[in-house]
Amino acid sequence: MNQSNAFFSNYEVGEFYDEMFEAPGVIRSHYRKLFERFSEMGLDEFERKRALVDNTLLNQGVTFTVYSDNKGTERIFPFDLIPRIIPAKEWDHVERGLTQRIIALNLFLHDIYHEQRIVKEKIVPEEVVRSAVHFRPEFMGFNVPKDIYIHICGTDLIRDRDGNYLVLEDNGRCPSGVSYVLENRQVMKRVFPKLFARHSVRPIDDYAQELLNLLRYVAPDGNPDPTVVLLTPGIYNSAYYEHSFLARSMGIEIVVGQDLVVKNDCVYMKTTKGLKKVDVIYRRIDDDFLDPLVFRKDSMLGVPGIVNAYRKGNVNLANAIGTGVADDKVMYYFVPQMIKFYLGEEPILPNVPTYLTMFDDDRKYVLDHIPELVIKSANESGGYGMLIGPHATHEQHEKFRDAILKNPRNYVAQPVVQLSRAPAFCDGTIEGRHIDLRPYILYGEKITIIPGGLTRVALRKGSLVVNSSQGGGSKETWVVDEN
Amino acid sequence: MLSRVADSLYWLGRYVERAENNARILDVNLQLMLDFQDGSDMTEQRQWEPIIASLEDQKLFNSLSKQFTAETVCEFVTFERENPNSIYSCLARARENARTVREYISSEMWEQINRLYLFMNSDAARQECANSSIDFYRRFVDSSHQFLGITNATLTHGEGWHFLQVGKYLERADCTSRILDLKYHILLPSGEQVGGNVDTVQWMAVLKSCSALEAYRKISVGQVIPWKVAEFLILHDSFPRSIRFCIDGLDASLHRISGCDRAHFSNEAERLSGRLCSDLDYVTIDEIFKYGLHEYLDRIQLRLIEIAGAMHKTYCEWMEPEPALQTQAQ
Structure with a gap:
């Protein structure tokens, strides 16, 4: 393989799972055609296309307002033009895992608002349900049409150092972002029509x-x-x-x-x-x-x-009222058990290893290892109420220690997962950046999952935070049938 | 159609039209200034003060500027954010309304209004205005026409389109009446004799403000005569900026919204617009002058406000929460 490509010649794979490169200079087979096309193009043409895309998105009003200045400046959600490619075989695995998970979550919601078998059989502690902020006891015994609670779900997935897909979060309330997926695809087709001709990308329209x-x-x-x-x-x-x-x-x-x-x-x-x-x-x-x-x-x-x-x-x-009880970060810990309990199956997509500080052993471990862990409060989202141990000060560690001791039910801890990286365009060069994946699952007469979903990318060097408020952007996500 | 959507479309039509009319007035006045420059402040003030008066913004203007110069007035009418009727403010509000009905209007319409707004909000706009203000206003009027064209060509001519038309025609009739009233006031304080070069040029400017000079020439060869200009701009049946034409379009759209035929009315707005339509069909310019042109135009402006109010009551009254529910909600 030709390695003297201006585009990727200085690319460093680093100590992470890289989506495109198996090892320095060794391209994963499903990325080969993309690599060739970008080699032909060069950075100048790429830069031109990028400017065109930004302008298109601005004119279409795909923007958010910058509140910090009063001139009403609007910015686009940064869109990185190098697609993230998922081979069909890998995707099939993800799809089966997500399907299994959404079925279990819906069965759980039915159960929790009716018989509460899972509590009676002591799989989920009663206290966890009772104290969940988004549990709505006033809907006990209420039957929702077609028995579906979470109709639209946006589950966040990450990949660990070995490339395994792990579930980071189930967003079962009002997940957003799907419009970026659909808009990005339109834009990519306009800017890189040839690229699509060379791949068989599964449609999302x-x-x-x-x-x-x-x-x-x-x-x-x-x-x-x-x-x-x-x-x-x-x-x-x-x-x-x-x-x-x-x-x-x-x-x-x-x-x-x-x-x-x-x-x-x-x-x-x-x-x-x-x-x-x-x-x-x-x-x-x-x-x-x-x-x-x-x-x-x-x-x-x-x-x-x-x-x-x-x-x-x-x-x-x-979605139905009260689905939030299932995307409580403490409840997340129990989802693999729910899958076993309701479906008699092993989870296809594992959770990120999680410690519940309400359990004595876990709490002891967490309190001893705060600087190495990510600690999250149970009911906050969007990167709030979260501590990334290795990036935080001693003072912040102590603040969370007190908070955990005061309210152990309200916290979970996880080891820092080094998210996989993919090449992204940053300040004129191509560098590896951490990414995650949010596929969108629709649960109606059948379960439909949009092939791919939203890949968010932490554009700041070294950052693990992909939220748009913290320098995150998006990438096109392609599920490609290899031939 | 949701009442809120109807209301937003109506205002979208109005604000785009208002912004365009402001640009027209400034454009023509800037050109006039080139003909009558004697360098004195008095001349300049006489030229620019009436613009502010016709837009009924004197108080705000006085609080922000001391002098009536081309620069201060253009700034105030074009970019001033505190002026709710400046071109910038009208566009910002037009865009906001367009955004709330984004799913209703076509993508082409949205992109046009959005692009225009982003331009007006940019340093490039100020640059262009400073370099060549006449080109700047021309370009703006063109962009507004593009929006109207895109609207006609890409939006279904259904209920929503008619609400847009109602907004557009109401605003346009109002603007034409103001432009006419403004010049009449300066030139004919008591309906006395007219003539002379200055008057002709000024009346030509009135026509130009309404893009009406060429059309006027086609029906009236020779000297531009004030009463004929007034007749043309008020009573012409097919010139698209004459008051009569606008009211006819307004009345037609109101009837299309309700489905009632134009010989009858099914609500108060239609009754009022129908009556105004008939008045304009049968009144003569002599009668208008006898009544007093200023008084007549004033009366028309009042009747336009009544029509807008009646329309809101008919279609959008829902929007205000019911009193009983409101107290419950608190």
Whole structure:
């Protein structure tokens, strides 16, 4: 293989699992064609294409607002043009693992809101369920349409040093990011048409159609022609672009709380022709803000009375209320056991090894090893309430030690996983950067997983944090059938 | 269609039109200035003060600037963020409305308005305006026309399109009436005799502000005569910026929204627009002058406000939360 390629010639593989290179200069077979194409292109052409893409995304308004200056500057979510490739065989494994997991999580949610067998058989401690912030005891015994709780799931996967896929987190409430996946693909096709011609990349375009099918499928009383809407917090929400993108792609109305009104326990939207009944709501608002009469009283985003309409079975919500109990970070620890308990199977995708500080032995270990561990608070997300031991100060370690001792139920700890790396364009050169993967799973009449999903990349050198607020970007993710 | 979407489309139509009209007025006034430069502050003030007056923004302007110069007025009407009617502010609000109905309008429409906004918010826009302001305003008017063209060519001409039309025509009728009123006021304080070079050029400028000079020439050869200009801009039945034409389009769109035929009305907005339409169909320019041109234009502006209010009541009243629910929610 030719190694004198300007593009990758200075590339360092490093002490990590590299998605593209098996070893310095040795390319994994599924990346070969990509390597050749980029070799032909050179950095200049690449740079030109990059500028074109950034401009396209800016004009399309695929942006978030920079709040720190008052000029209303808008930035795009950085998009790295070197795709991440997953060979079909590897993907099949991931897909089977995710399918198994979502089935188990849904069975768990049904169980936890009904018989609670898993608690009675002492697999999950009762205390863990009772103290979960997102557990909604008021929905005990409530039957959701088609018995599906998590309709849309965005599970975060990472790869360890040996390239094994591990589950980092189950996002079973309102996972976001899928619009980037779909937009990125459009952009890539426009900029690198030849690249697609050379690979057989599995298409992802039917996501919106599958999502719509699913939302229609879960309509109350099997209504064959339901009115489906998407409920958004509004244009100032950072994911608003995605909300409008999805509504547009599905051809459904996007509504804010004030567009809806509840009368006689039915939900209606206010139209120019009067009130129109709504049957299914794809809500992108957390439980807490959904209904000021039931949850947070100060919520301006929600719809008074909507929870009662839901309870009466006159409207369905996706995802269901109360799914948060399953993506509690403590509950995460028990998912492999759930899979065994409900399905009698071994988990296909393992968890990251996790310590629960509520267990005496684990707590002792964690307190002795804080500087080596990642410690997370149970109910926060987006990189908040988290300590990365090796990167933190002694003072911060001690703060978490106190917090753990004060409330052991609220913390979990994990060893630092050295995420896999992939080549990314950074300041004029190509360097390895850490990545993760968020596939999107739709659970309706059947289970559909978008081939690939969102690859997030930590563009800051050495960083393990892929969140957009902390210098993260995205990559195209290709599932490629090798021939 | 959601009431909120209808409302946003209506305002999208209005704000784009308002921004465009501001650009037109500035463009024409800048050109006029080239003809009447004597270097005195008085001339410059006389030239620019009425612009602020016609936009009804005197108070705010006075709080921000001391003098009426081409520079201060252009800055105020173009870029001033504190001026809610500046081109920048109108575009920002147009874009915000477009964003809330992003799933309803076409991607082409969104990209056009977004690009235009990003440009107006950039240093490049200030550069261009400083280098050649006339080109800058021309380009802006062109971009606005592109938006209208893209809208017509890419958006289904259904309910939402008609709400956009209503906003556009209401705003345009209002702007035409203001432009006319503005010049009438300066030139004919008591409806006296006119004539002379200056007047002709000024009246030509009025026509130009409405892109109407060429069209006017086609129907009226020879001297530009004030009363004929007024007649043209108020009563012409097919020139797209005349008040009558705008009200006709407005009334047609209102009727298409409800599905009621134009010989009848099904709500208050249609009744009011229908009546205004008939008035404009049958009134003569002599009657208007007898009534007083300024008074007549003022009356039209009031009637436009009434139509907008009635329309909001008919289609968007839902948007305000019901009092009972509101107290519950608190």
